[in-house]
Each structure stands twice: as structure tokens, then as C-alpha cells.
Amino acid sequence: MKKRWSVLIASSALVTSVLGFQGPASATSGGSVTVRAHPSGCHYEKYTPDGHHGARAWCTNSNGGHYKAIVVCVRILNGEKVSREAPVWQSGGRDSIVWCPPETTTQTPGIMTKAS
Numbered sequence: 001m002k003k004r005w006s007v008l009i010a011s012s013a014l015v016t017s018v019l020g021f022q023g024p025a026s027a028t029s030g031g032s033v034t035v036r037a038h039p040s041g042c043h044y045e046k047y048t049p050d051g052h053h054g055a056r057a058w059c060t061n062s063n064g065g066h067y068k069a070i071v072v073c074v075r076i077l078n079g080e081k082v083s084r085e086a087p088v089w090q091s092g093g094r095d096s097i098v099w100c101p102p103e104t105t106t107q108t109p110g111i112m113t114k115a116s
Helices: 002-019
Strands: 040-047 055-062 068-075 083-085 096-099 104-114
Touching: 055 068, 083 096, 083 104
Parallel strands: 055 104, 068 096
Antiparallel strands: 040 055, 040 104, 055 096, 068 083, 068 104
């Protein structure tokens, strides 16, 4: 009898740990819900002011999201590809600029977006 009782307690504990206890549901009222989406109206281009090489990206509508410029650069001496991305996420129509390292040129500009 003692063995059955301990098996029953052990199996009850196992079922409880697997299924877990659910607490009561609660909801708050009056709070604002913010829906975030990826930016829209985005553009990117090669950016070469004063002989420097890089990429520039911008979006006209942030929609609560963020964006940043990315670029693939090519080394002049051996053709090796180097990828770079802007260090700071932008929003609200501001330019995002990323530069290629020295002795490289811009091969492919681009943009990266996120919903938060």
C-alpha cells in the first residue's frame, strides 16, 4: 500500500510539472497598444562624396520600426569582398550611412530593417 501511495504522489508531481499550473487570466483596460511594423518607402544607393566609398539608406515612413545601411565592398588589390553595416539603427527619415574600409570600393549597397 505504501508503494502505491508513493507512486501516486510521484506521478501527480510529474503531471503537475509537465502541465504546469495556470494562474487566473487578467487584462488591463485603458492602456495603449503600439503595433510596430517594418519601415516603408525605403531607398538605398551608393554614396561616394569626395571620393569616399560607402552606402546611404533612408525610409520615408518608420512605422515604429528601424533601418540601417549595409554595403558590400571590394578590395582593389585582390577583389576580396568585405561586408559592413551601419552601427546605429535609424528611424524617422534620417539618413543611415556606412563606409567601406580604405582601399576598397562599393560593390553593392543595401538596407536592413526591423520592426522594433
